[in-house]
Amino acid sequence: MTLNSSAAPAEARKFNIDTVAHALETPDVELPWAALGLKENEFDRVVEILGRRPTAAELAMYSVMWSEHCSYKSSKVHLAQFGDKVTDAMKEHLLVGIGENAGVVDIGDGWAVTFKVESHNHPSFVEPYQGAATGVGGIVRDIISMGARPVAIMDPLRFGAIDHPDTPRLVHGIVSGIGGYGNSLGLPNIGGEVVFDSVYQGNPLVNALAVGVLRHEDIRLANASGVGNKVVLFGARTGGDGIGGASVLASESFDADKPSKRPAVQVGDPFAEKVLIECCLELFKASVVEGIQDLGAAGISCATSELASNGDGGMHVELTDVLLRDPSLTPGEILMSESQERMMAVVTPANAAAFEAIMDKWNVEYSWLGEVTDTGRLIIEWDGEKIVDVDPRTVAHDGPVYHRPFHRPTWLDALQQNTFDGDRPADGGTLRAAVLELMASPNMCSKDWITNQYDRFVQGNTALAMPDDAGVVRVDEESGLGVAISTDANGRYSYLNPYEGARLALAEAYRNVATTGAKPLAVTDCLNFGSPEDPEVMWQFAETVRGLADACQELGVPVTGGNVSLYNQTGGVPIHPTPVVGVLGVFDDVARRTPSGWRDDGQAIYLLGTTRDELDGSEWANLRGHLGGQPPVADLTAEKTLAAILINASRDGMIDAAHDLSEGGLAAALSEAALRFGVGARIGIDELCERDGIDPFTALFSESQGRAVVSVARSEEVRFNDMCTARNYPHLRIGVVDAENGALDVQGHFTLPLDELRTAHEATLPNHFA
Amino acid sequence: MPRIVVDVMPKPEILDPQGKAIAGALPRLGFTGFSGVRQGKRFELTVDGEVTEELLEQARTAAATLLSNPVIEDVTRVEVLPEGSAEGEQ
Numbered sequence: 103m104t105l106n107s108s109a110a111p112a113e114a115r116k117f118n119i120d121t122v123a124h125a126l127e128t129p130d131v132e133l134p135w136a137a138l139g140l141k142e143n144e145f146d147r148v149v150e151i152l153g154r155r156p157t158a159a160e161l162a163m164y165s166v167m168w169s170e171h172c173s174y175k176s177s178k179v180h181l182a183q184f185g186d187k188v189t190d191a192m193k194e195h196l197l198v199g200i201g202e203n204a205g206v207v208d209i210g211d212g213w214a215v216t217f218k219v220e221s222h223n224h225p226s227f228v229e230p231y232q233g234a235a236t237g238v239g240g241i242v243r244d245i246i247s248m249g250a251r252p253v254a255i256m257d258p259l260r261f262g263a264i265d266h267p268d269t270p271r272l273v274h275g276i277v278s279g280i281g282g283y284g285n286s287l288g289l290p291n292i293g294g295e296v297v298f299d300s301v302y303q304g305n306p307l308v309n310a311l312a313v314g315v316l317r318h319e320d321i322r323l324a325n326a327s328g329v330g331n332k333v334v335l336f337g338a339r340t341g342g343d344g345i346g347g348a349s350v351l352a353s354e355s356f357d358a359d360k361p362s363k364r365p366a367v368q369v370g371d372p373f374a375e376k377v378l379i380e381c382c383l384e385l386f387k388a389s390v391v392e393g394i395q396d397l398g399a400a401g402i403s404c405a406t407s408e409l410a411s412n413g414d415g416g417m418h419v420e421l422t423d424v425l426l427r428d429p430s431l432t433p434g435e436i437l438m439s440e441s442q443e444r445m446m447a448v449v450t451p452a453n454a455a456a457f458e459a460i461m462d463k464w465n466v467e468y469s470w471l472g473e474v475t476d477t478g479r480l481i482i483e484w485d486g487e488k489i490v491d492v493d494p495r496t497v498a499h500d501g502p503v504y505h506r507p508f509h510r511p512t513w514l515d516a517l518q519q520n521t522f523d524g525d526r527p528a529d530g531g532t533l534r535a536a537v538l539e540l541m542a543s544p545n546m547c548s549k550d551w552i553t554n555q556y557d558r559f560v561q562g563n564t565a566l567a568m569p570d571d572a573g574v575v576r577v578d579e580e581s582g583l584g585v586a587i588s589t590d591a592n593g594r595y596s597y598l599n600p601y602e603g604a605r606l607a608l609a610e611a612y613r614n615v616a617t618t619g620a621k622p623l624a625v626t627d628c629l630n631f632g633s634p635e636d637p638e639v640m641w642q643f644a645e646t647v648r649g650l651a652d653a654c655q656e657l658g659v660p661v662t663g664g665n666v667s668l669y670n671q672t673g674g675v676p677i678h679p680t681p682v683v684g685v686l687g688v689f690d691d692v693a694r695r696t697p698s699g700w701r702d703d704g705q706a707i708y709l710l711g712t713t714r715d716e717l718d719g720s721e722w723a724n725l726r727g728h729l730g731g732q733p734p735v736a737d738l739t740a741e742k743t744l745a746a747i748l749i750n751a752s753r754d755g756m757i758d759a760a761h762d763l764s765e766g767g768l769a770a771a772l773s774e775a776a777l778r779f780g781v782g783a784r785i786g787i788d789e790l791c792e793r794d795g796i797d798p799f800t801a802l803f804s805e806s807q808g809r810a811v812v813s814v815a816r817s818e819e820v821r822f823n824d825m826c827t828a829r830n831y832p833h834l835r836i837g838v839v840d841a842e843n844g845a846l847d848v849q850g851h852f853t854l855p856l857d858e859l860r861t862a863h864e865a866t867l868p869n870h871f872a
Numbered sequence: 873m874p875r876i877v878v879d880v881m882p883k884p885e886i887l888d889p890q891g892k893a894i895a896g897a898l899p900r901l902g903f904t905g906f907s908g909v910r911q912g913k914r915f916e917l918t919v920d921g922e923v924t925e926e927l928l929e930q931a932r933t934a935a936a937t938l939l940s941n942p943v944i945e946d947v948t949r950v951e952v953l954p955e956g957s958a959e960g961e962q
Binding site for chain 1: 882884885886887888889892893896941943944
């Protein structure tokens with residue numbers, strides 16, 4: 103096979119190679135550790151570990167592997183709670199927990215699913231299309247490396263203000279990048295979030311979640327066991343893309359006549375990734391690999407050190423055997439390159455020929471790099487000369503751990519006392535205008551313009567997708583067994599109270615999954631924060647992790663994996679703490695899923711839960727430019743009961759539609775349920791106001807938790823009422839589905855024709871971006 | 873009418889999936905003499921009247937900001953085609 107560049111023979115690559123022997127001879131050479139992002143104490147620690155100065159290649163490895171992104175050095179001490187607070191009962195469905203490429207959950211009948219959410223925030227700001235595209239590619243490779251077939255993706259996105267001049271660049275690039283990569287892979291994009299807030303202006307959040315499916319016996323863990331087993335790199339060639347810091351190595355004295363500037367972004371090739379998916383699945387099926395590790399951040403540095411330290415502890419690699427796209431790369435750059443669509447595998451010598459046959463079948467390039475040893479050392483050679491000689495654990499696992507100082511922000515008390523005192527529409531006319539304004543607002547408007555650019559139904563297993571509460575995909579075509587997933591976060595809630603904000607994010611994702619009728623089983627999280635060196639941000643982080651771990655314990659769902667993204671700030675101003683929480687639930691049969699919209703004329707509409715005056719942090723307050731007070735209360739006991747009601751009602755066929763109440767409160771839920779299938783309703787809120795002691799505005803706009811609206815067939819009303827009463831959960835009949843009136847009629851207050859509501863709801867994104 | 877030609881290529885370090893796909897297709901179709909392909913793009917900006925230095929400068933700015941993505945692409949040529957040049961004619 104001929105490709106667009108060939109690996110140059112080693113002798114043609116004329117570098118001054120900094121070998122281990124050379125490092126011993128020249129202990130006083132100045133190394134660019136600071137420019138590579140290492141702190142002085144960290145560099146000193148590297149010298150102490152090695153007992154000499156590191157070589158250029160070793161410095162490259164330590165600097166990327168000890169970066170915040172790879173080592174979790176600031177977050178580790180807090181993240182331990184996700185493990186500490188897991189009970190045995192929570193582990194019941196957990197086949198693989200935190201710490202592997204992705205967690206694996208048992209969903210019954212011998213099936214398992216693996217899922218994980220990750221961030222690709224910074225690359226997406228620099229180069230929106232490729233940044234977002236390679237974010238999808240990276241998370242999909244995590245799923246493949248567990249032995250699973252990827253079946254769906256989701257993308258929670260946060261942009262700056264909708265009317266800022268830089269926002270269209272990011273929206274267009276990021277949305278096309280996700281669509282371009284995901285659609286090319288043939289994976290349905292079944293949901294996510296889109297939020298606009300000026301705090302994300304210089305730092306958009308692009309999180310990507312992937313779900314994969316596998317049989318129990320197909321689970322694979324990435325480690326390099328078995329002395330004498332061979333190490334192979336396969337997939338795309340290694341190029342100079344995505345090496346931000348390594349340019350420093352290239353320009354600082356090691357080889358002065360090289361191109362000094364390496365682009366920090368990577369370009370993805372979804373068609374190569376599609377081949378890689380099929381090729382890896384065949385490798386697993388044929389049992390010719392002992393383990394597979396995907397190459398993401400830190401590239402070969404990460405793959406070799408992690409595989410070696412998770413296995414028998416040693417590995418020997420010849421780096422000139424790496425197939426290159428750009429023959430001018432230095433060893434350090436090869437070790438750091440983040441070129442996409444690459445994988446590393448461990449293969450027994452007996453299986454080598456079978457491995458090569460599968461590679462040839464899929465036309466995938468590969469190169470044998472070395473073998474597993476029991477020396478406890480990771481040795482990397484360049485044309486036979488030793489350039490790396492380290493204990494792989496010191497690179498992959500024993501990086502620095504920081505107990506960063508944190509303290510409660512001094513401004514928080516004043517913020518929490520500043521409760522919402524803006525306008526509260528009281529009469530029918532102003533309430534009607536308020537609902538229209540809310541539903542046309544950037545955060546509540548229809549996201550169809552974005553989700554229509556994604557393929558939501560490819561593969562034919564999608565049962566629900568945006569704009570329903572959760573994405574639902576079928577896993578087993580025979581039985582209808584399937585999963586539901588939702589991701590949620592509210593940065594404003596977390597800014598007001600990070601502990602409660604994390605609990606609220608989990609509560610909403612949990613409620614969304616239950617609203618479709620699925621039983622919530624497991625959690626993944628992507629924690630997006632500002633700089634950990636800011637003690638106030640660190641406090642927000644600590645509170646968030648504590649809140650999420652507590653909430654997981656209360657709801658009985660374990661965190662199975664995820665990602666931390668720090669340093670999300672611009673000019674010293676951090677983003678709102680944004681813990682994106684993904685919850686995965688299971689369906690015995692996706693055919694019984696509950697959609698979010700009304701369909702059948704005459705069905706009764708019930709509101710479940712209690713409405714309190716909780717407008718702080720709400721969308722309405724946001725529209726009035728107010729952010730202060732305390733977020734709504736997260737009552738997780740109530741959430742559990744509500745979830746049980748929604749799941750049972752789905753299983754027993756009592757309800758035909760269900761929609762959870764969250765941002766925008768009852769006004770948003772009613773509008774969305776009506777617009778979903780274009781079927782209106784007659785609603786009465788006066789009894790609700792009387793029961794809960796609130797005014798009509800609060801009834802419509804409060805964001806109290808633990809609530810949902812459902813539609814119930816007349817024949818099921820008695821049974822449904824009895825079930826809610828038996829569980830002692832507040833339930834109130836607030837109206838009737840009306841397929842004739844074509845309007846949302848809030849009786850005694852206002853009538854909103856659905857055409858008018860739809861026009862307002864759907865025009866916002868096209869007006870700004872089309 | 874005079875034309876200004878702008879050539880844009882992916883930066884040498886950056887993966888070029890299209891070029892790679894073409895490189896893979898060449899030998900399958902019997903073209904075995906090529907060891908690499910990189911695919912760029914060409915723009916032709918038509919000018920009414922004379923090409924002034926000012927217009928050429930505008931073209932350079934447009935090439936650097938609109939016609940190319942400076943993060944992943946290089947502008948490799950901004951040049952006036954001589955009047956009557958057959959290059960690029962339909």
